[in-house]
Amino acid sequence: MDYILAFEDAVFHYPDTVEPALRGLTAAIPGGCKTALLGHNGSGKSTLFLHAVGLLRPQKGRVLQAGLPVSYTKKELAALRRRVGLVFQDPEQQLILSTPLEDISFGLRGTGMPETEIAARCAAVLELLDLAALKDKPVHQLSLGQKKRTALAGVMAMEPELILLDEPTSYLDPLSEAQLLDGLDSIHRKGTTVVMATHDMNLAYRWADWIIVLDQGVCRAAGAPEAIFAGGELLQAMGLALPLLAELWHSLPPRVTAGHAAPRSAEEFKAVLSSLLGEGPGRDKGKLVVSNSRVELTF
Numbered sequence: 001m002d003y004i005l006a007f008e009d010a011v012f013h014y015p016d017t018v019e020p021a022l023r024g025l026t027a028a029i030p031g032g033c034k035t036a037l038l039g040h041n042g043s044g045k046s047t048l049f050l051h052a053v054g055l056l057r058p059q060k061g062r063v064l065q066a067g068l069p070v071s072y073t074k075k076e077l078a079a080l081r082r083r084v085g086l087v088f089q090d091p092e093q094q095l096i097l098s099t100p101l102e103d104i105s106f107g108l109r110g111t112g113m114p115e116t117e118i119a120a121r122c123a124a125v126l127e128l129l130d131l132a133a134l135k136d137k138p139v140h141q142l143s144l145g146q147k148k149r150t151a152l153a154g155v156m157a158m159e160p161e162l163i164l165l166d167e168p169t170s171y172l173d174p175l176s177e178a179q180l181l182d183g184l185d186s187i188h189r190k191g192t193t194v195v196m197a198t199h200d201m202n203l204a205y206r207w208a209d210w211i212i213v214l215d216q217g218v219c220r221a222a223g224a225p226e227a228i229f230a231g232g233e234l235l236q237a238m239g240l241a242l243p244l245l246a247e248l249w250h251s252l253p254p255r256v257t258a259g260h261a262a263p264r265s266a267e268e269f270k271a272v273l274s275s276l277l278g279e280g281p282g283r284d285k286g287k288l289v290v291s292n293s294r295v296e297l298t299f
């Protein structure tokens with residue numbers, strides 16, 4: 001697997017704090033994937049992101065970009081920030097101008113790009129993130145979901161290879177979350193690697209194709225969601241909740257689930273259950289009874 005960004009034994013200690021935020025972090029972000037970065041509050045997710053864009057530098061260990069150590073020269077940092085875009089958790093930290101269009105164009109102007117290309121890129125991201133009708137609305141009048149999409153649009157317009165999002169769906173309602181995830185899927189389809197730090201295990205399970213679990217500034221596990229969520233012991237030992245679908249699936253008898261990949265969405269779950277139950281003429285392998293007070297599944 002090719003890694004777009006990697007950390008080798010990275011240690012980082014914020015000034016005047018007792019414990020280091022990164023304690024020898026070794027982790028890698030696979031290129032082309034949708035990666036979910038999981039971990040408790042304070043496990044080091046945001047600190048990892050700040051290292052990924054070179055805003056922080058490890059006091060020990062290394063950060064590697066496409067296999068080469070970042071050297072932190074002014075030129076290389078500028079190049080790193082063109083390749084890696086960070087969307088902060090709080091859009092207020094990111095949005096500096098008064099309308100979405102002005103804000104998104106601002107970063108592009110800084111690169112010296114011709115105005116015609118700036119206009120074309122802005123129009124494309126505004127469309128992609130469903131912001132076209134809001135492009136001239138004062139930022140302070142936008143909803144949180146609209147502000148989060150505007151912050152993402154500003155980063156996307158720079159066309160980085162890797163986009164890092166710090167809890168992008170926190171405080172969003174289901175509709176705003178779906179709009180944001182649609183936008184992320186569009187960017188991913190165009191070849192951008194996307195990493196999302198999240199506390200939402202259900203979202204990580206259905207969205208990601210790679211998972212990195214941080215705990216107290218180290219990486220405790222990394223792998224495909226099926227593997228990370230299979231037994232659940234590791235996550236439970238760390239006090240992290242299992243995704244509901246994984247928990248349901250693994251509570252079924254092994255003789256029933258054997259030979260089936262764990263379903264990653266409610267639709268997949270329903271489809272697998274239907275096939276397990278043998279729905280259809282002449283097939284009667286099991287029964288699903290749902291009433292107000294119980295759900296009963298027999299095989």
Ligand SMILES: Nc1ncnc2c1ncn2[C@@H]1O[C@H](COP(=O)(O)OP(=O)(O)OP(=O)(O)O)[C@@H](O)[C@H]1O
Nearest residue numbers: 014015017021039040041042043044045046047048
């Ligand atoms: N600017 C700072 N100054 C001092 N300590 C900090 C600073 N930022 C983070 N820390 C500490 O570093 C550790 C890791 O914090 P970090 O924000 O990276 O965790 P996180 O996993 O992103 O947490 P959350 O899920 O709450 O956003 C924590 O102990 C935190 O208190």
